Amino acid sequence: MTGSIDFYSTLENPEVGLSLRLYDCVQQRLIWTNSVAASGEDYTGWFGIGRITSPPILANRIVEKIFAKFPLSEDGMMSVSPQPAVTDRIDSVIRAGARIAIVIFDNLTDQQRSGDIASVLLMSELWRQGYEVVEPGEVAATLAELRSLPRGKISTEEISRLREELQVDLIVTGTIYRFVPGRGRSSESPPQVEMGLRLINATDGKILASVSSTRVGDDYEGPFGVGRCYSLGELIQKSFVNAWQQLLKQSEKRLTIVTRSEIDGEQSSASR
Amino acid sequence: MVALSSTKSLADDATTRLRIGVIPFANFTGSNEAADSVLPLINKQLAARNFELVPHDSLRNIMRATRCNYAKRSVLICC
Numbered sequence: 001m002t003g004s005i006d007f008y009s010t011l012e013n014p015e016v017g018l019s020l021r022l023y024d025c026v027q028q029r030l031i032w033t034n035s036v037a038a039s040g041e042d043y044t045g046w047f048g049i050g051r052i053t054s055p056p057i058l059a060n061r062i063v064e065k066i067f068a069k070f071p072l073s074e075d076g077m078m079s080v081s082p083q084p085a086v087t088d089r090i091d092s093v094i095r096a097g098a099r100i101a102i103v104i105f106d107n108l109t110d111q112q113r114s115g116d117i118a119s120v121l122l123m124s125e126l127w128r129q130g131y132e133v134v135e136p137g138e139v140a141a142t143l144a145e146l147r148s149l150p151r152g153k154i155s156t157e158e159i160s161r162l163r164e165e166l167q168v169d170l171i172v173t174g175t176i177y178r179f180v181p182g183r184g185r186s187s188e189s190p191p192q193v194e195m196g197l198r199l200i201n202a203t204d205g206k207i208l209a210s211v212s213s214t215r216v217g218d219d220y221e222g223p224f225g226v227g228r229c230y231s232l233g234e235l236i237q238k239s240f241v242n243a244w245q246q247l248l249k250q251s252e253k254r255l256t257i258v259t260r261s262e263i264d265g266e267q268s269s270a271s272r
Numbered sequence: 273m274v275a276l277s278s279t280k281s282l283a284d285d286a287t288t289r290l291r292i293g294v295i296p297f298a299n300f301t302g303s304n305e306a307a308d309s310v311l312p313l314i315n316k317q318l319a320a321r322n323f324e325l326v327p328h329d330s331l332r333n334i335m336r337a338t339r340c341n342y343a344k345r346s347v348l349i350c351c
Contacts, residue, residue: 005301
């Protein structure tokens with residue numbers, strides 16, 4: 001198990017974000033990942049009751065929340081099926097079994113590590129939707145063999161290496177342009193994120209789709225402020241949901257993935 | 273990625289008592305307070321479950337042997 005502490009803000013409206021992931025050392029693949037982020041305002045009820053102003057207390061809530069979906073029970077056994085099934089609609093675009101590698105996003109903001117944070121959150125979101133995401137450590141180690149650590153871009157040689165070594169079908173990368181944490185209840189200080197994402201076909205290195213997304217916490221606000229995002233981590237996760245759907249829609253006509261089982265089948269029938 | 277010994281696939285077996293190694297976390301916050309606050313809570317959650325946790329020293333040795341060097345990219349913190 002490993003993970004990252006993505007956010008820990010001690011401002012007036014504290015924010016804590018945490019990502020965890022479990023890696024199956026036998027099958028050499030991720031079997032669970034989850035990211036949770038929230039701000040103190042997220043726990044505020046009517047008349048401001050319940051607001052959390054202490055980062056340690058908020059951290060406790062976040063850890064409890066993330067472990068509530070931990071796939072291993074308290075007796076040390078697997079307790080639930082760790083990964084949800086790919087929905088039919090998405091499955092029609094990208095077949096189950098396609099392996100996705102995330103190349104760390106480029107960061108054009110003045111907030112350090114925003115590219116790393118976005119990459120981790122995207123990994124959790126894709127995994128939540130049922131895709132097979134390659135462990136970031138595997139991607140980094142493979143690219144390190146080429147003495148490279150690309151951010152927001154990837155060369156043909158690097159794509160080929162990921163394809164050969166990790167059987168990657170798709171690569172996602174992007175750039176973070178704006179990364180502003182929220183500062184509290186004021187409508188003038190919601191979190192903001194602006195990013196661009198690209199989906200690359202690892203088979204031929206061509207860009208399948210490219211989208212940009214600009215979101216502020218108010219975008220999701222309904223009547224009486226319900227649904228508003230106070231946490232930058234939550235905002236980024238919601239942004240990825242929309243952006244990924246756009247990427248799929250764009251790439252639908254261009255994407256034909258031949259699964260490895262089909263390749264194996266063709267090879268075995270040709271050899272007969 | 274550090275490979276740890278295990279007898280069965282974690283995802284496919286619901287009866288094996290699991291052996292878990294906790295690899296150092298990345299701290300993207302730049303705050304030591306974050307690690308001091310969050311990691312004990314994670315330890316507490318893991319301790320409440322009946323896993324067999326791989327000792328930190330063993331992991332450290334494996335990471336050294338395999339020359340895992342995340343430190344150039346991340347501030348590492350150990351649970």
